[in-house]
Each structure stands twice: as structure tokens, then as C-alpha cells.
Amino acid sequence: MAVPHMKPWDVAVVGEIFADHIFTGFPHWPQPGEEVIAQGYVRELGGGSVNTACGLSRLGRRVRLVGLIGDADFDWFEQRLSEFGVEMGGIRLEHDGTGITVSVSMRDDRTFFTYPGANQGLAEWLAVPAVVADLAAARHVHFAMPLSRDLAQSVLPVLRAAGCTTSLDVGHSPGWLRDPGNIATCREVDLFLPNTAEAALLCGEASTEAFIAWATDHGLSRAVVKRGAQGALAMSGGVLSHVVPPTVDAVDTTGAGDAFNAGLIDAWLDDEPLGPALERACICGALCSTAPGALAALPHSPQLRTLRERTYRS
Ligand SMILES: Nc1ncnc2c1ncn2[C@@H]1O[C@H](COP(=O)(O)OP(=O)(O)OP(=O)(O)O)[C@@H](O)[C@H]1O
Numbered sequence: 001m002a003v004p005h006m007k008p009w010d011v012a013v014v015g016e017i018f019a020d021h022i023f024t025g026f027p028h029w030p031q032p033g034e035e036v037i038a039q040g041y042v043r044e045l046g047g048g049s050v051n052t053a054c055g056l057s058r059l060g061r062r063v064r065l066v067g068l069i070g071d072a073d074f075d076w077f078e079q080r081l082s083e084f085g086v087e088m089g090g091i092r093l094e095h096d097g098t099g100i101t102v103s104v105s106m107r108d109d110r111t112f113f114t115y116p117g118a119n120q121g122l123a124e125w126l127a128v129p130a131v132v133a134d135l136a137a138a139r140h141v142h143f144a145m146p147l148s149r150d151l152a153q154s155v156l157p158v159l160r161a162a163g164c165t166t167s168l169d170v171g172h173s174p175g176w177l178r179d180p181g182n183i184a185t186c187r188e189v190d191l192f193l194p195n196t197a198e199a200a201l202l203c204g205e206a207s208t209e210a211f212i213a214w215a216t217d218h219g220l221s222r223a224v225v226k227r228g229a230q231g232a233l234a235m236s237g238g239v240l241s242h243v244v245p246p247t248v249d250a251v252d253t254t255g256a257g258d259a260f261n262a263g264l265i266d267a268w269l270d271d272e273p274l275g276p277a278l279e280r281a282c283i284c285g286a287l288c289s290t291a292p293g294a295l296a297a298l299p300h301s302p303q304l305r306t307l308r309e310r311t312y313r314s
């Protein structure tokens with residue numbers, strides 16, 4: 001019989017949180033001073049931390065989201081996160097408003113305007129020992145943020161000592177990825193989770209194979225690269241694995257990488273080896289891209305299991 005885990009949370013997901021305002025269907029980009037009318041508008045919770053937290057919760061994990069939002073948005077966040085079963089006890093309310101991203105879609109391009117808002121206090125808040133002690137109440141801590149070297153040095157050893165494993169997705173953060181000081185952080189987390197563009201910025205070469213070689217040379221015990229519709233590559237214990245996602249009708253790949261992270265962490269919590277774990281991750285990424293936005297098509301466990309059987313076992 002499986003031993004029940006004593007920690008109250010399977011995963012604490014910590015990072016920047018946004019309110020996304022998504023405008024779609026503009027005829028053209030406006031000239032200065034001109035007004036153009038959108039055909040569609042949606043407001044949704046956003047940020048890699050929210051997306052990965054919701055993905056893990058959908059898979060049946062006990063998830064606590066940790067970050068800062070504006071107090072005026074509390075009811076909206078509580079209502080939407082409760083639909084996924086994500087716990088909000090790790091959210092701090094700020095007078096400064098929730099971070100905002102305005103996404104503007106033309107026919108074949110997207111542009112983002114971002115105001116960091118409450119997220120600006122995140123690094124300082126994570127330096128508080130009580131906040132780190134709270135994170136340590138989870139079996140695994142996922143960072144969806146460019147974790148500074150200072151913070152990594154203060155937080156990661158505490159989490160390790162408390163028996164937590166860790167993962168890190170810094171997103172498209174060129175400054176962080178080009179800084180050699182952060183290589184030690186990539187080594188210190190259990191799972192570092194870049195996509196191809198981010199891996200290239202880190203190692204200075206475009207191919208994923210070059211990144212895997214770079215990771216081995218720099219002492220990362222595991223390496224993962226997300227490769228969009230081509231799937232993902234992983235190296236662990238000298239074994240290289242490549243997994244291709246199921247073919248889906250992709251309508252919007254926003255958040256596919258965050259859903260991938262959820263699938264991978266879900267497998268990690270089950271002690272599944274990294275190679276086969278990529279199957280769960282790729283299915284979550286692929287399914288996420290079948291509906292507009294990052295949250296609408298996140299799979300439940302039975303859906304993930306069924307598609308895994310059909311895709312990789314038949
Ligand atoms: N068009 C697609 N068809 C099928 N699967 C996809 C597609 N796009 C992404 N995926 C799946 O999602 C995973 C993660 O996607 P991707 O490599 O785009 O991550 P990312 O660039 O970090 O995304 P994000 O925009 O969320 O940061 C891929 O490894 C793949 O399994």
C-alpha cells in the first residue's frame with residue numbers, strides 16, 4: 001500500500017501572477033492616434049505560475065499558489081482558482097494592483113504590453129524566512145520566474161534541507177539566461193525547464209543537442225528542452241530521450257510550456273524516470289494548445305492516461 005505523504009501540499013508554485021487582457025481580431029495595427037476595434041476580448045488569470053498550478057491541480061495534485069496580487073482582484077482570483085482546486089493561502093494582497101498583460105492579436109502576430117504591478121515585490125517577499133518555511137510545506141516547489149542568484153542561494157538550500165525537490169522555468173528572460181552567474185542555479189534545481197530559444201541563450205548555440213552537451217559539461221544532472229510541436233528532449237543519467245507529442249489541432253499554444261511543466265512535475269512526483277515522464281508532459285502541452293488561452297484545455301488525469309495509452313502504447 002502506498003505511504004501517504006505527510007506534507008500538506010504536493011506542489012507550491014511560486015512566481016509572477018498576471019491579469020491577462022486578450023484582444024483579438026484587429027484588422028491592422030493602429031497608426032499613432034488612431035483607434036482600431038477588436039472583434040473579441042477575454043480577461044483571464046495569467047502568468048506561468050497560475051498556468052502550471054492549474055495544470056497540476058487538474059491532474060489531481062494538492063497545489064498552493066504563492067505570489068502577489070492586487071487586493072481588488074481577490075474575489076475574481078478566488079473564484080477562478082477554486083474552479084481548478086488551487087489553494088490561495090500563499091497569496092499576499094497588495095495595494096499596488098495585480099500585474100497586467102495586454103495581449104493584442106493581429107491575424108498572424110501577437111504583441112504584449114506588460115505592467116508588473118504587485119509582482120515587483122516578489123523577490124523581497126521571498127527573502128522572508130517565514131515565506132520560505134511556508135514553501136517548504138510542499139513536497140515540490142516550482143519557480144515560474146527568473147529566480148535571482150541571491151534568492152537561489154538563500155532559498156534553495158532551505159528547501160533541500162526540508163526534503164523539497166525543485167523545478168525552475170524562467171521563461172523568456174534574456175538577461176537571466178545570458179548571465180553565467182545563473183548556471184549554478186540551473187545545476188542546483190532538480191528540473192530546469194527551458195524551451196529551445198531559452199536553451200540557446202543559455203548555452204550560446206542554437207541546437208538542442210548543443211544544449212544537452214553544454215548541460216552535461218556544466219554538471220546539470222538532468223536536462224530538458226521543450227521544442228514546440230516537435231516535442232521535447234531530455235537527458236538524465238547519461239540517457240537521452242526524445243518524445244514527440246500527439247498530433248492535435250493546435251489553435252493557440254499560449255501556456256503550452258507551462259502545461260508541459262505540470263505534466264512533467266506530476267510524473268516526477270510519481271518517481272517516473274525522466275524519459276517516459278516526457279510523455280505526460282508532451283500530452284499536457286499538446287492538449288493545452290487545442291483551445292484559446294492557457295487554462296481551457298488542461299487535462300484531467302483520466303484524459304491524460306487515455307491519450308498516453310493511445311499515443312505511445314498502441
Ligand atoms: N503545435 C503543437 N502541437 C502539439 N504539441 C505542442 C504544440 N506546441 C507545443 N506543444 C507541446 O507543448 C510543449 C511545450 O511547448 P513549447 O515548446 O512551445 O513551450 P514554451 O515555448 O515554453 O511555451 P510557452 O509559450 O508556454 O512558454 C511541447 O514540448 C509540445 O509537447
Ligand SMILES: [Mg+2]
Pocket residue numbers: 169171172195257258
Ligand atoms: Mg515557456
